[in-house]
Amino acid sequence: HGRYGDASPENLRDSAILENxxxxxxxxxxxxxxxxxxESNIHYCYDSICKNKSKDVIMLSVGSLKNPLLFYSxxxxxxxxxxxxxxxxxxxxxxxxxxxxxxxxxxxxGARPKKIQGFNIRTGEQIWIIQxxxxxxxxxxxxxxxxxxxxxxxxxxxxxxGITKLNPFTGDLEVTLVNKEEVFDSMPWNVTMHGRRLYYxxxxxxxxxxxxxxxxxxxxxxxxxxxxxxxxIGAPVVTDGxxxxxxxxxxxxxxxxx
Numbered sequence: 001h002g003r004y005g006d007a008s009p010e011n012l013r014d015s016a017i018l019e020n021x022x023x024x025x026x027x028x029x030x031x032x033x034x035x036x037x038x039e040s041n042i043h044y045c046y047d048s049i050c051k052n053k054s055k056d057v058i059m060l061s062v063g064s065l066k067n068p069l070l071f072y073s074x075x076x077x078x079x080x081x082x083x084x085x086x087x088x089x090x091x092x093x094x095x096x097x098x099x100x101x102x103x104x105x106x107x108x109x110g111a112r113p114k115k116i117q118g119f120n121i122r123t124g125e126q127i128w129i130i131q132x133x134x135x136x137x138x139x140x141x142x143x144x145x146x147x148x149x150x151x152x153x154x155x156x157x158x159x160x161x162g163i164t165k166l167n168p169f170t171g172d173l174e175v176t177l178v179n180k181e182e183v184f185d186s187m188p189w190n191v192t193m194h195g196r197r198l199y200y201x202x203x204x205x206x207x208x209x210x211x212x213x214x215x216x217x218x219x220x221x222x223x224x225x226x227x228x229x230x231x232x233i234g235a236p237v238v239t240d241g242x243x244x245x246x247x248x249x250x251x252x253x254x255x256x257x258x
Contacts, residue, residue, distance in 0.1 A: 025058070034058075034074045057121045059103065061093045069096070069105065071121065080124030089114055094189070095140040099147050099168040102127065106139050111187070113139045118171055128171030136162025136175055138188030145196065150214050152191055152198050154184025161186060161210075163198070163217055176217045186210070194238035201233040201245075209236055209245060209256075223256060 017024050023040035026033060036058055057079065060070040068083040069091065082105055084091050089107040097104045098121060107115040116137075118127040138151035141164075149168055154161035160180040166173050183204070190201040196215055202208040206228070211221035223243075225233065231249040238244075243256040 036072065036074070036076060038072070038076060059096065059098070059121075061091075061096070069093070071103075071124065079122060082119070082124070086115070092139050097141050097143055097149055097168065099143055099149070102168045104141070104149065104166075104168050106141075108139045111139060113137055116166070116171075116173075118168055127169070130171055130173055136160075136177060137164055137173070138162075138191075140188040140191065141166060142191070142193035142198070144193065144214065150193060150198060151188050152186065152200055152212055153188045154186035154200075154202070156183055156185040156204065159183050161200075161212075161219070163212055163214065165214065178212075178218055184210075190233065190235045192235045192238050194240075199236050199238050199243065201235060203233055207231070207233050209233075209243065225254070 018040065021039060023038050025036035028034070056074065058072045058074060060072065061067065068081045070081045071079045073079060082091075084107050086107065088109055090109075092106040092108050092113070095106060101121055102118050103121040105117050105119065106113050107117075113132050116130040116132060118129075119125060120127060136153050136155075138153045141149035141151045144150050147168070149166040151164045151166075152161055153164070159182060160177040161184045163176045163178060164173065185203040186200045187203075190203075192199045196213060197220075198212040198214060200210050200212065202210055207225040209223040209225065210219050211223075212218070213220045225245065225247075227233075227247065227250075229250070231247055233245065233247060236243050236245045238258070241258055243258055245254045245256070246252070247254070
């Protein structure tokens with residue numbers, strides 16, 4: 001069977017299918033259809049392909065944390081692959097940002113990033129590497145309008161929330177800790193970026209959505225959801241005028257004007 005990408009107009013006809021030992025991919029980029037066909041007996045992570053389209057390179061992952069990432073040209077030529085050699089680390093295949101010619105690969109221990117690397121997406125040349133032990137650095141980043149990567153993280157056992165800015169071209173990393181007088185239960189994968197703001201879900205008692213201005217490096221808005229049940233709030237969906245919060249356990253969608 002096929003798997004389909006997001007519902008944006010350029011992706012409506014994207015599809016991927018595994019058939020008779022061949023993995024076939026069709027996707028549209030800037031109005032042009034690209035066909036991809038390689039020998040394979042496994043499904044690749046199609047969601048990753050759709051979210052990380054490069055102008056020249058197709059990136060494939062089987063969605064398993066210890067399997068390699070494969071890079072092909074649009075004509076099906078194998079270019080390179082990345083395999084995490086450290087037995088204690090796993091690739092975060094759910095977040096593999098691509099900015100121009102740079103692909104950023106995050107290797108983590110549990111939910112904490114331990115190694116972040118930038119590679120030339122065509123050649124596989126390593127451009128930079130960060131060996132990390134800082135607990136506030138996220139394993140999930142969003143590409144900003146300025147092509148910088150942004151994320152945030154808060155620990156329920158430690159005060160403050162960390163705002164991270166990563167330069168994908170140089171590997172320069174900046175972490176700013178704010179609101180040090182309180183604790184947050186905010187995981188980096190429960191964050192959305194829209195414009196110059198990060199929208200995070202805080203799963204402490206009562207639940208909350210917070211808004212961070214990445215230029216001012218501070219929390220500028222907070223919306224208490226007043227939920228008394230023990231549920232988990234995921235990343236909000238944000239448009240130019242509204243914010244949507246879906247609470248799966250309650251089968252409830254909340255809409256907020258911005």
